[in-house]
Amino acid sequence: xxxxxxxxxxxxxxxxxxxxxxxxxxxxxxxxxxxxxxxxxxxxxxxxxxxxxxxxxxxxxxxxxxxxxxxxxxxxxxxxxxxxxxxxxxxxxxxxxxxxxxxxxxxxxxxxxxxxxxxxxxxxxxxxxxxxxxxxxxxxxx
Numbered sequence: 216x217x218x219x220x221x222x223x224x225x226x227x228x229x230x231x232x233x234x235x236x237x238x239x240x241x242x243x244x245x246x247x248x249x250x251x252x253x254x255x256x257x258x259x260x261x262x263x264x265x266x267x268x269x270x271x272x273x274x275x276x277x278x279x280x281x282x283x284x285x286x287x288x289x290x291x292x293x294x295x296x297x298x299x300x301x302x303x304x305x306x307x308x309x310x311x312x313x314x315x316x317x318x319x320x321x322x323x324x325x326x327x328x329x330x331x332x333x334x335x336x337x338x339x340x341x342x343x344x345x346x347x348x349x350x351x352x353x354x355x356x357x
Contacts, residue, residue, distance in 0.1 A: 230326040231347055237317060238342020241306065244335050245316050246299040253288040253296060255279060255310045256357070260286065262308035263298075311356050318345070318353040 255263065264274040278297050279286035288310070289297045298305050303313070317339055322332045333339035345353070 230329065231323055231350055234344040234346045235318075235329070235350065236340050236342055236344050238338050239316075240338045240341075241302045242337055243295075243299055243302070244337070245313075246303060247293070247295040248335070250290055250294040252282065253310055254282065254312050255286040255288060257285050259308070259310050263305050263310075266305045266308045315353050315356050318350050320354060323350070323354075 260271050260274065260279075264271045267274055267278075269277070275286065278289055280289055291297070296303075298309070303309055317332055317336055322328055329339070
């Protein structure tokens with residue numbers, strides 16, 4: 216690359232660069248929609264059990280199924296998470312997958328995708344502004 220090409224190149228700016236506003240309203244739209252996999256890592260199991268006031272074994276028996284190296288949350292036939300009952304019963308210790316919503320790569324691929332997600336999530340566009348750096352950190356959460 217010659218000097219003029221190098222000087223004219225600049226990273227492409229995206230809609231995420233200025234940050235995005237989000238505040239969870241605990242409306243349940245993301246907890247009661249289409250069925251899917253909500254992964255519970257081994258380290259997340261004990262805090263979830265404690266929040267429910269159950270042993271880890273009882274939590275597994277009532278709410279989880281084995282999946283990969285951890286578990287997945289059971290759902291009702293309509294896709295409602297079993298932890299959801301007019302709000303998330305384990306909100307303060309919810310799995311990483313839930314904690315990082317709506318900052319999932321699938322939602323951040325384009326401004327149009329973010330706008331589509333916002334139609335289903337009333338928390339998008341309100342609350343505090345997450346900086347580009349915070350969003351990148353959320354995306355790299357284990």
